[in-house]
Amino acid sequence: MSGVAIVGIGMHRFGRTEGVSGRAQAVHAAREALRDCGLRFSDMQFGFGGSHSAGDADTLVSELGLTGLPFINVANGCATGGSALIAADAAIRSGQHDVGIVIGFDKHPRGAFNTDPAEHGIGAWYGETGLMVTTQFFGLKIQRYLHEHGIAPGVLATIAEKAFRNGARNPMAWRRKEIDAAEIAAAPMISHPLTQYMYCSPAEGAVALVLCRADKAREYTEHPVFLQGAAFRSRRYGSFEVFSPWTAAERADSPTAEAAAAAFAAAGIAPSEVDVAQIQDTESGAELMHMAETGLCAHGEQEELIASGATAIEGRLPVNTDGGCLANGEPIGASGLRQVHENVLQLRGGAGEHQVPGDPRVGFTHVYGAPGISACTVLTR
Protein backbone atom coordinates (compact mmCIF):
# COMPACT_ATOMS: atom_id res chain seq x y z
CA MET A 1 0.00 0.00 0.00
CA SER A 2 1.24 3.39 -0.98
CA GLY A 3 0.41 6.73 0.58
CA VAL A 4 -1.22 9.38 -1.60
CA ALA A 5 -0.02 12.91 -2.31
CA ILE A 6 -1.56 15.91 -4.01
CA VAL A 7 1.12 17.44 -6.21
CA GLY A 8 -0.78 19.72 -8.55
CA ILE A 9 -3.72 22.06 -7.99
CA GLY A 10 -5.65 24.18 -10.46
CA MET A 11 -8.80 26.29 -10.32
CA HIS A 12 -11.04 28.36 -12.50
CA ARG A 13 -12.29 31.32 -10.51
CA PHE A 14 -15.69 30.78 -8.90
CA GLY A 15 -18.69 33.04 -9.43
CA ARG A 16 -20.20 33.88 -12.78
CA THR A 17 -18.15 33.87 -15.97
CA GLU A 18 -20.43 34.79 -18.85
CA GLY A 19 -19.63 33.12 -22.14
CA VAL A 20 -17.34 30.46 -20.66
CA SER A 21 -18.88 27.01 -20.39
CA GLY A 22 -18.46 24.80 -17.37
CA ARG A 23 -16.42 22.40 -19.50
CA ALA A 24 -14.08 25.20 -20.57
CA GLN A 25 -13.61 26.14 -16.91
CA ALA A 26 -12.80 22.50 -16.14
CA VAL A 27 -10.20 22.37 -18.91
CA HIS A 28 -8.63 25.56 -17.55
CA ALA A 29 -8.44 24.06 -14.04
CA ALA A 30 -6.97 20.80 -15.36
CA ARG A 31 -4.25 22.61 -17.31
CA GLU A 32 -3.40 24.72 -14.26
CA ALA A 33 -3.12 21.61 -12.07
CA LEU A 34 -0.87 19.88 -14.61
CA ARG A 35 1.30 22.98 -14.98
CA ASP A 36 1.57 23.21 -11.18
CA CYS A 37 3.36 19.85 -11.06
CA GLY A 38 5.11 19.95 -14.43
CA LEU A 39 3.15 17.09 -15.98
CA ARG A 40 1.20 16.66 -19.20
CA PHE A 41 -2.24 15.13 -19.63
CA SER A 42 -0.50 12.22 -21.40
CA ASP A 43 1.18 11.41 -18.05
CA MET A 44 -2.20 10.84 -16.39
CA GLN A 45 -2.98 7.15 -15.83
CA PHE A 46 -6.58 7.73 -14.73
CA GLY A 47 -9.22 10.42 -14.33
CA PHE A 48 -12.24 10.78 -12.06
CA GLY A 49 -14.55 13.74 -12.23
CA GLY A 50 -18.00 15.16 -12.55
CA SER A 51 -20.43 18.03 -12.67
CA HIS A 52 -24.11 18.27 -11.77
CA SER A 53 -25.30 20.60 -14.53
CA ALA A 54 -22.37 21.25 -16.90
CA GLY A 55 -21.80 18.01 -18.75
CA ASP A 56 -19.90 14.74 -18.47
CA ALA A 57 -16.36 15.00 -17.17
CA ASP A 58 -15.10 12.18 -19.38
CA THR A 59 -15.82 14.25 -22.50
CA LEU A 60 -13.11 16.71 -21.38
CA VAL A 61 -10.57 14.37 -22.99
CA SER A 62 -11.56 15.70 -26.40
CA GLU A 63 -9.89 18.97 -25.32
CA LEU A 64 -7.26 17.66 -22.88
CA GLY A 65 -6.06 14.78 -25.04
CA LEU A 66 -7.29 11.47 -26.42
CA THR A 67 -4.80 9.30 -24.57
CA GLY A 68 -6.97 6.25 -23.89
CA LEU A 69 -6.87 6.67 -20.11
CA PRO A 70 -9.73 5.27 -18.01
CA PHE A 71 -11.80 8.36 -17.15
CA ILE A 72 -14.78 7.63 -14.90
CA ASN A 73 -17.65 10.06 -14.38
CA VAL A 74 -18.76 10.68 -10.81
CA ALA A 75 -22.26 11.96 -10.07
CA ASN A 76 -22.80 12.26 -6.34
CA GLY A 77 -24.50 15.57 -5.72
CA CYS A 78 -22.55 17.91 -3.45
CA ALA A 79 -20.08 15.09 -2.77
CA THR A 80 -19.16 14.71 -6.45
CA GLY A 81 -15.70 16.21 -5.96
CA GLY A 82 -15.15 14.38 -2.68
CA SER A 83 -16.24 11.08 -4.22
CA ALA A 84 -13.91 11.59 -7.19
CA LEU A 85 -11.09 12.22 -4.76
CA ILE A 86 -11.90 9.10 -2.74
CA ALA A 87 -11.91 7.03 -5.94
CA ALA A 88 -8.50 8.47 -6.89
CA ASP A 89 -7.21 7.79 -3.39
CA ALA A 90 -8.23 4.13 -3.69
CA ALA A 91 -6.76 3.79 -7.19
CA ILE A 92 -3.36 4.97 -5.98
CA ARG A 93 -3.37 3.45 -2.49
CA SER A 94 -4.20 0.02 -3.93
CA GLY A 95 -1.20 0.17 -6.25
CA GLN A 96 -3.37 0.12 -9.37
CA HIS A 97 -2.06 3.47 -10.61
CA ASP A 98 0.79 5.86 -9.82
CA VAL A 99 -0.55 9.23 -10.94
CA GLY A 100 -3.87 10.66 -12.10
CA ILE A 101 -6.24 13.60 -12.08
CA VAL A 102 -9.58 14.50 -10.50
CA ILE A 103 -11.75 17.28 -11.90
CA GLY A 104 -14.90 18.90 -10.48
CA PHE A 105 -16.78 21.66 -12.27
CA ASP A 106 -20.22 23.19 -12.67
CA LYS A 107 -22.30 26.01 -14.06
CA HIS A 108 -25.81 26.49 -12.66
CA PRO A 109 -28.61 28.86 -13.62
CA ARG A 110 -29.45 31.65 -11.17
CA GLY A 111 -31.78 31.13 -8.23
CA ALA A 112 -32.39 28.24 -5.86
CA PHE A 113 -31.97 24.71 -7.15
CA ASN A 114 -35.16 23.06 -8.38
CA THR A 115 -35.02 19.31 -8.05
CA ASP A 116 -37.36 16.67 -9.45
CA PRO A 117 -38.67 14.53 -6.57
CA ALA A 118 -38.71 11.49 -8.89
CA GLU A 119 -34.90 11.57 -8.98
CA HIS A 120 -35.01 11.02 -5.23
CA GLY A 121 -37.70 8.35 -5.27
CA ILE A 122 -40.26 10.75 -3.81
CA GLY A 123 -43.78 11.32 -5.16
CA ALA A 124 -44.63 14.34 -7.34
CA TRP A 125 -46.79 15.74 -4.49
CA TYR A 126 -43.62 16.62 -2.54
CA GLY A 127 -42.47 19.07 -5.20
CA GLU A 128 -45.94 20.31 -6.13
CA THR A 129 -46.79 21.33 -2.57
CA GLY A 130 -43.54 23.28 -2.15
CA LEU A 131 -41.54 20.99 0.12
CA MET A 132 -38.73 20.06 -2.33
CA VAL A 133 -36.74 23.18 -1.45
CA THR A 134 -33.23 22.84 -0.01
CA THR A 135 -33.29 26.26 1.66
CA GLN A 136 -36.24 25.14 3.82
CA PHE A 137 -34.35 22.15 5.14
CA PHE A 138 -31.47 24.30 6.35
CA GLY A 139 -33.91 26.64 8.07
CA LEU A 140 -35.65 23.71 9.74
CA LYS A 141 -32.41 22.02 10.79
CA ILE A 142 -30.80 25.11 12.32
CA GLN A 143 -34.08 26.09 14.02
CA ARG A 144 -34.12 22.72 15.80
CA TYR A 145 -30.38 22.87 16.49
CA LEU A 146 -30.50 26.34 18.09
CA HIS A 147 -33.41 25.13 20.24
CA GLU A 148 -31.66 21.94 21.37
CA HIS A 149 -28.40 23.63 22.25
CA GLY A 150 -29.69 26.94 23.58
CA ILE A 151 -27.81 29.01 20.99
CA ALA A 152 -29.01 32.52 20.11
CA PRO A 153 -29.64 33.12 16.37
CA GLY A 154 -27.39 36.21 16.33
CA VAL A 155 -24.36 33.99 15.73
CA LEU A 156 -25.69 33.16 12.24
CA ALA A 157 -25.00 36.71 11.03
CA THR A 158 -21.52 36.65 12.60
CA ILE A 159 -20.67 33.51 10.61
CA ALA A 160 -21.72 35.08 7.32
CA GLU A 161 -19.83 38.28 8.17
CA LYS A 162 -16.64 36.22 8.59
CA ALA A 163 -17.24 34.42 5.27
CA PHE A 164 -17.45 37.70 3.35
CA ARG A 165 -14.46 39.11 5.24
CA ASN A 166 -12.41 36.06 4.18
CA GLY A 167 -13.76 36.27 0.64
CA ALA A 168 -12.60 39.87 0.42
CA ARG A 169 -9.05 38.60 1.09
CA ASN A 170 -9.23 35.83 -1.52
CA PRO A 171 -8.64 36.88 -5.15
CA MET A 172 -10.31 33.67 -6.42
CA ALA A 173 -13.56 34.24 -4.49
CA TRP A 174 -16.82 35.39 -6.05
CA ARG A 175 -18.12 37.75 -3.37
CA ARG A 176 -15.28 40.02 -2.34
CA LYS A 177 -17.16 42.72 -0.47
CA GLU A 178 -17.39 42.69 3.30
CA ILE A 179 -20.91 42.80 4.72
CA ASP A 180 -21.62 43.91 8.26
CA ALA A 181 -23.40 41.43 10.59
CA ALA A 182 -26.20 43.92 11.22
CA GLU A 183 -26.89 44.21 7.48
CA ILE A 184 -26.83 40.42 7.12
CA ALA A 185 -29.33 40.02 9.97
CA ALA A 186 -31.62 42.68 8.47
CA ALA A 187 -31.64 41.18 4.94
CA PRO A 188 -34.85 39.58 3.61
CA MET A 189 -35.82 36.39 5.46
CA ILE A 190 -35.49 33.39 3.14
CA SER A 191 -36.35 30.60 5.53
CA HIS A 192 -36.63 31.61 9.15
CA PRO A 193 -34.15 32.09 10.92
CA LEU A 194 -31.91 32.40 7.83
CA THR A 195 -31.73 35.60 5.77
CA GLN A 196 -30.65 36.09 2.17
CA TYR A 197 -26.98 36.82 2.96
CA MET A 198 -26.73 33.74 5.16
CA TYR A 199 -27.22 31.45 2.13
CA CYS A 200 -24.77 30.63 -0.63
CA SER A 201 -25.94 30.86 -4.24
CA PRO A 202 -25.64 28.36 -7.06
CA ALA A 203 -22.63 29.44 -9.13
CA GLU A 204 -19.86 28.34 -11.49
CA GLY A 205 -16.29 27.19 -11.16
CA ALA A 206 -13.86 24.33 -11.58
CA VAL A 207 -11.05 22.68 -9.64
CA ALA A 208 -8.59 19.97 -10.64
CA LEU A 209 -6.05 18.08 -8.57
CA VAL A 210 -3.17 15.85 -9.69
CA LEU A 211 -2.49 13.03 -7.26
CA CYS A 212 0.30 10.47 -7.14
CA ARG A 213 1.98 7.82 -5.00
CA ALA A 214 3.43 9.53 -1.94
CA ASP A 215 6.89 8.10 -2.58
CA LYS A 216 7.01 9.75 -6.01
CA ALA A 217 5.61 13.11 -4.91
CA ARG A 218 8.92 14.94 -4.76
CA GLU A 219 9.62 14.10 -8.38
CA TYR A 220 6.82 16.51 -9.28
CA THR A 221 6.74 19.17 -6.59
CA GLU A 222 8.78 20.67 -3.76
CA HIS A 223 5.73 20.97 -1.54
CA PRO A 224 3.54 17.86 -1.66
CA VAL A 225 0.47 17.63 0.54
CA PHE A 226 -0.48 14.17 1.73
CA LEU A 227 -4.02 12.80 1.70
CA GLN A 228 -3.96 10.99 5.03
CA GLY A 229 -7.62 10.08 5.23
CA ALA A 230 -10.66 10.36 2.98
CA ALA A 231 -14.11 8.95 3.76
CA PHE A 232 -17.65 9.12 2.43
CA ARG A 233 -20.85 8.17 4.26
CA SER A 234 -24.57 8.15 3.50
CA ARG A 235 -27.36 8.60 6.03
CA ARG A 236 -28.43 6.22 8.76
CA TYR A 237 -31.90 5.57 10.10
CA GLY A 238 -32.57 8.45 12.49
CA SER A 239 -30.41 11.17 10.98
CA PHE A 240 -32.26 14.30 9.82
CA GLU A 241 -31.46 15.03 6.18
CA VAL A 242 -32.42 17.24 3.27
CA PHE A 243 -35.39 16.04 1.14
CA SER A 244 -36.92 13.90 3.91
CA PRO A 245 -40.74 13.67 3.88
CA TRP A 246 -40.25 12.12 7.32
CA THR A 247 -37.51 11.28 9.77
CA ALA A 248 -37.36 8.75 12.59
CA ALA A 249 -38.20 9.81 16.13
CA GLU A 250 -35.06 8.02 17.39
CA ARG A 251 -31.96 10.07 16.58
CA ALA A 252 -28.71 8.86 15.00
CA ASP A 253 -25.38 10.45 14.13
CA SER A 254 -25.33 12.35 10.83
CA PRO A 255 -23.35 11.20 7.79
CA THR A 256 -21.08 14.18 8.54
CA ALA A 257 -20.22 12.81 11.99
CA GLU A 258 -19.52 9.35 10.61
CA ALA A 259 -17.50 10.47 7.57
CA ALA A 260 -15.41 12.84 9.69
CA ALA A 261 -14.71 10.17 12.31
CA ALA A 262 -13.70 7.70 9.59
CA ALA A 263 -11.38 10.20 7.89
CA PHE A 264 -9.69 11.13 11.18
CA ALA A 265 -9.34 7.44 12.12
CA ALA A 266 -7.77 6.59 8.74
CA ALA A 267 -5.31 9.45 9.18
CA GLY A 268 -4.49 8.64 12.79
CA ILE A 269 -5.01 12.32 13.54
CA ALA A 270 -7.36 13.83 16.14
CA PRO A 271 -9.76 16.71 15.38
CA SER A 272 -7.90 18.74 18.02
CA GLU A 273 -4.79 18.66 15.80
CA VAL A 274 -6.51 20.45 12.89
CA ASP A 275 -4.86 23.78 12.02
CA VAL A 276 -7.23 24.83 9.22
CA ALA A 277 -10.70 23.53 8.27
CA GLN A 278 -12.97 23.99 5.26
CA ILE A 279 -16.48 22.81 6.11
CA GLN A 280 -19.77 22.88 4.22
CA ASP A 281 -21.43 26.25 4.73
CA THR A 282 -24.39 26.05 2.38
CA GLU A 283 -25.70 28.64 4.80
CA SER A 284 -24.35 29.97 8.08
CA GLY A 285 -26.28 27.46 10.16
CA ALA A 286 -24.53 24.64 8.34
CA GLU A 287 -21.12 25.96 9.40
CA LEU A 288 -22.33 26.17 13.00
CA MET A 289 -23.71 22.62 13.08
CA HIS A 290 -20.92 21.05 11.04
CA MET A 291 -18.21 22.48 13.30
CA ALA A 292 -19.52 20.19 16.04
CA GLU A 293 -20.67 17.28 13.88
CA THR A 294 -17.15 16.95 12.44
CA GLY A 295 -15.71 16.81 15.96
CA LEU A 296 -13.81 20.10 15.68
CA CYS A 297 -15.63 21.32 18.80
CA ALA A 298 -18.41 20.23 21.16
CA HIS A 299 -22.10 20.91 20.46
CA GLY A 300 -23.00 24.26 21.99
CA GLU A 301 -19.38 25.42 22.11
CA GLN A 302 -19.56 27.14 18.71
CA GLU A 303 -21.19 30.36 19.88
CA GLU A 304 -18.23 31.24 22.10
CA LEU A 305 -15.66 30.13 19.49
CA ILE A 306 -17.26 32.25 16.77
CA ALA A 307 -17.90 35.29 18.95
CA SER A 308 -14.30 35.24 20.23
CA GLY A 309 -12.85 35.10 16.73
CA ALA A 310 -11.41 31.59 17.10
CA THR A 311 -12.71 30.62 13.64
CA ALA A 312 -11.21 33.68 11.89
CA ILE A 313 -8.08 33.30 9.76
CA GLU A 314 -5.91 34.45 12.67
CA GLY A 315 -7.87 32.42 15.24
CA ARG A 316 -7.16 29.14 16.99
CA LEU A 317 -9.42 27.14 14.62
CA PRO A 318 -9.63 28.92 11.25
CA VAL A 319 -12.76 27.80 9.37
CA ASN A 320 -13.51 28.46 5.69
CA THR A 321 -10.46 30.61 5.12
CA ASP A 322 -11.28 31.15 1.43
CA GLY A 323 -14.75 32.46 2.25
CA GLY A 324 -16.46 29.06 1.94
CA CYS A 325 -19.58 28.49 -0.11
CA LEU A 326 -21.00 31.78 1.15
CA ALA A 327 -18.32 33.87 -0.59
CA ASN A 328 -17.51 31.45 -3.43
CA GLY A 329 -20.97 30.22 -4.34
CA GLU A 330 -21.91 26.61 -4.88
CA PRO A 331 -20.97 24.96 -8.17
CA ILE A 332 -22.04 21.52 -6.93
CA GLY A 333 -19.43 19.47 -8.78
CA ALA A 334 -16.55 21.75 -7.81
CA SER A 335 -17.13 22.77 -4.18
CA GLY A 336 -15.61 19.72 -2.51
CA LEU A 337 -12.40 20.07 -4.47
CA ARG A 338 -12.31 23.83 -3.83
CA GLN A 339 -11.98 23.03 -0.16
CA VAL A 340 -9.06 20.68 -0.82
CA HIS A 341 -7.47 23.26 -3.16
CA GLU A 342 -7.69 25.84 -0.38
CA ASN A 343 -6.16 23.52 2.21
CA VAL A 344 -3.29 22.61 -0.11
CA LEU A 345 -2.61 26.33 -0.60
CA GLN A 346 -2.71 26.84 3.17
CA LEU A 347 -0.41 23.90 3.95
CA ARG A 348 2.04 25.06 1.28
CA GLY A 349 1.99 28.52 2.83
CA GLY A 350 0.83 29.94 -0.48
CA ALA A 351 -2.55 31.46 0.38
CA GLY A 352 -1.27 35.04 0.32
CA GLU A 353 -3.55 37.57 1.95
CA HIS A 354 -5.77 34.89 3.46
CA GLN A 355 -2.90 32.68 4.66
CA VAL A 356 -3.35 31.18 8.13
CA PRO A 357 -0.33 32.26 10.22
CA GLY A 358 1.91 29.84 12.14
CA ASP A 359 2.78 27.33 9.42
CA PRO A 360 -0.36 25.12 9.49
CA ARG A 361 0.38 21.40 9.28
CA VAL A 362 -3.01 19.64 9.35
CA GLY A 363 -5.98 20.53 7.13
CA PHE A 364 -9.52 19.12 7.20
CA THR A 365 -12.31 19.32 4.60
CA HIS A 366 -15.98 18.41 4.81
CA VAL A 367 -18.83 18.47 2.29
CA TYR A 368 -22.49 17.72 2.91
CA GLY A 369 -25.40 17.40 0.53
CA ALA A 370 -28.59 15.74 -0.61
CA PRO A 371 -29.91 13.19 0.12
CA GLY A 372 -27.84 12.98 3.30
CA ILE A 373 -24.25 12.37 2.24
CA SER A 374 -20.90 13.62 3.45
CA ALA A 375 -17.28 13.34 2.34
CA CYS A 376 -14.31 14.39 4.49
CA THR A 377 -10.53 14.52 4.07
CA VAL A 378 -7.55 14.97 6.36
CA LEU A 379 -4.45 16.49 4.76
CA THR A 380 -0.92 17.10 6.05
CA ARG A 381 2.25 18.54 4.59
Add this chain to the structure above:
Amino acid sequence: MIAGKTTVDDALFVETAEGPALLGSRCTDCAAHTFPRQGGCPRCTGSAMEDVPLSRTGTLWSWTVQGFRPKPPYTGTENYEPYGVGYVELPGQLIVETRLVETDPAKLEIGMAVELVLAPFRDDEFGWPVHTFAFVAVTA
Protein backbone atom coordinates in the same frame (compact mmCIF):
# COMPACT_ATOMS: atom_id res chain seq x y z
CA MET B 1 -61.34 12.89 -2.98
CA ILE B 2 -60.57 12.61 0.72
CA ALA B 3 -63.20 13.83 3.18
CA GLY B 4 -65.01 15.34 0.20
CA LYS B 5 -61.98 17.35 -0.90
CA THR B 6 -59.71 17.15 -3.94
CA THR B 7 -56.14 16.38 -2.82
CA VAL B 8 -52.72 16.51 -4.43
CA ASP B 9 -52.45 12.70 -4.10
CA ASP B 10 -55.16 10.59 -2.47
CA ALA B 11 -52.63 7.78 -1.85
CA LEU B 12 -51.14 9.87 0.96
CA PHE B 13 -54.34 9.65 2.98
CA VAL B 14 -56.74 7.24 4.66
CA GLU B 15 -60.18 7.98 6.05
CA THR B 16 -60.59 7.14 9.74
CA ALA B 17 -63.41 7.50 12.26
CA GLU B 18 -61.70 10.66 13.58
CA GLY B 19 -61.28 12.15 10.10
CA PRO B 20 -58.66 11.94 7.37
CA ALA B 21 -55.20 10.74 8.44
CA LEU B 22 -51.86 10.29 6.69
CA LEU B 23 -51.29 6.74 5.49
CA GLY B 24 -47.90 5.31 6.42
CA SER B 25 -46.20 1.95 6.73
CA ARG B 26 -45.17 0.03 9.81
CA CYS B 27 -42.56 -2.73 9.88
CA THR B 28 -44.10 -5.87 11.35
CA ASP B 29 -40.61 -7.02 12.42
CA CYS B 30 -39.13 -3.94 14.14
CA ALA B 31 -42.10 -1.51 14.38
CA ALA B 32 -40.37 1.30 12.46
CA HIS B 33 -42.77 3.65 10.65
CA THR B 34 -42.44 5.47 7.32
CA PHE B 35 -44.37 8.10 5.40
CA PRO B 36 -45.54 7.76 2.70
CA ARG B 37 -45.97 3.99 2.41
CA GLN B 38 -42.99 1.96 1.28
CA GLY B 39 -42.13 -1.69 0.86
CA GLY B 40 -38.76 -1.86 2.59
CA CYS B 41 -37.89 -1.13 6.20
CA PRO B 42 -35.15 1.52 6.47
CA ARG B 43 -34.39 0.45 10.04
CA CYS B 44 -34.00 -3.34 9.97
CA THR B 45 -33.65 -3.69 6.15
CA GLY B 46 -36.55 -6.18 6.02
CA SER B 47 -39.55 -5.99 3.70
CA ALA B 48 -42.51 -6.88 5.90
CA MET B 49 -44.35 -3.56 5.93
CA GLU B 50 -48.05 -3.06 6.64
CA ASP B 51 -50.28 -0.03 6.06
CA VAL B 52 -51.04 2.06 9.12
CA PRO B 53 -52.89 5.34 9.67
CA LEU B 54 -50.60 7.92 11.28
CA SER B 55 -51.57 9.95 14.31
CA ARG B 56 -53.67 13.04 13.52
CA THR B 57 -52.07 14.95 16.39
CA GLY B 58 -48.51 15.62 17.46
CA THR B 59 -46.03 18.23 18.60
CA LEU B 60 -44.08 20.71 16.49
CA TRP B 61 -40.46 19.47 16.21
CA SER B 62 -39.10 22.27 14.02
CA TRP B 63 -40.49 25.02 11.79
CA THR B 64 -39.70 27.67 9.22
CA VAL B 65 -41.59 29.92 6.82
CA GLN B 66 -41.02 29.75 3.05
CA GLY B 67 -39.87 33.25 2.14
CA PHE B 68 -39.89 33.12 -1.66
CA ARG B 69 -41.99 31.49 -4.35
CA PRO B 70 -40.28 28.20 -5.25
CA LYS B 71 -39.50 27.28 -8.86
CA PRO B 72 -41.32 24.34 -10.50
CA PRO B 73 -42.05 21.53 -9.72
CA TYR B 74 -43.92 23.68 -7.16
CA THR B 75 -47.47 24.29 -8.45
CA GLY B 76 -48.97 26.32 -5.60
CA THR B 77 -51.23 29.31 -6.22
CA GLU B 78 -50.14 32.70 -4.94
CA ASN B 79 -53.18 33.35 -2.75
CA TYR B 80 -52.14 30.41 -0.54
CA GLU B 81 -48.71 31.98 0.14
CA PRO B 82 -46.59 32.38 2.12
CA TYR B 83 -46.76 29.02 3.79
CA GLY B 84 -45.15 27.56 6.88
CA VAL B 85 -43.15 24.34 6.83
CA GLY B 86 -42.50 22.14 9.81
CA TYR B 87 -41.69 18.72 11.12
CA VAL B 88 -44.26 17.28 13.50
CA GLU B 89 -43.52 14.44 15.90
CA LEU B 90 -46.34 11.91 15.87
CA PRO B 91 -46.10 10.03 19.19
CA GLY B 92 -44.69 6.51 18.91
CA GLN B 93 -44.49 6.74 15.11
CA LEU B 94 -42.25 9.22 13.33
CA ILE B 95 -41.54 12.89 12.60
CA VAL B 96 -43.35 14.02 9.44
CA GLU B 97 -42.56 17.00 7.21
CA THR B 98 -45.62 19.13 6.54
CA ARG B 99 -46.95 22.49 5.53
CA LEU B 100 -48.09 24.63 8.47
CA VAL B 101 -51.18 26.82 8.37
CA GLU B 102 -49.51 29.41 10.63
CA THR B 103 -47.00 31.73 8.94
CA ASP B 104 -46.26 34.17 11.76
CA PRO B 105 -42.90 33.26 13.39
CA ALA B 106 -44.12 34.78 16.65
CA LYS B 107 -46.90 32.20 16.84
CA LEU B 108 -44.77 29.14 16.10
CA GLU B 109 -42.93 27.37 18.88
CA ILE B 110 -41.14 24.03 19.06
CA GLY B 111 -43.15 21.67 21.28
CA MET B 112 -46.59 23.21 20.59
CA ALA B 113 -49.51 20.79 20.12
CA VAL B 114 -50.71 20.56 16.51
CA GLU B 115 -53.29 18.60 14.54
CA LEU B 116 -53.80 17.53 10.93
CA VAL B 117 -56.03 19.44 8.52
CA LEU B 118 -56.51 19.39 4.76
CA ALA B 119 -55.44 22.82 3.49
CA PRO B 120 -55.69 24.26 -0.03
CA PHE B 121 -52.38 25.04 -1.74
CA ARG B 122 -53.45 25.64 -5.36
CA ASP B 123 -56.55 26.21 -7.47
CA ASP B 124 -57.22 23.82 -10.32
CA GLU B 125 -58.05 24.91 -13.88
CA PHE B 126 -61.68 25.54 -12.88
CA GLY B 127 -60.73 27.58 -9.82
CA TRP B 128 -61.49 24.83 -7.31
CA PRO B 129 -59.02 24.34 -4.46
CA VAL B 130 -56.66 21.35 -4.38
CA HIS B 131 -55.66 20.30 -0.87
CA THR B 132 -52.59 18.90 0.81
CA PHE B 133 -51.93 17.99 4.41
CA ALA B 134 -50.98 20.67 6.88
CA PHE B 135 -50.81 20.99 10.64
CA VAL B 136 -52.37 23.71 12.72
CA ALA B 137 -52.23 24.61 16.43
CA VAL B 138 -54.70 22.64 18.54
CA THR B 139 -57.29 25.06 19.85
CA ALA B 140 -58.15 24.50 23.50
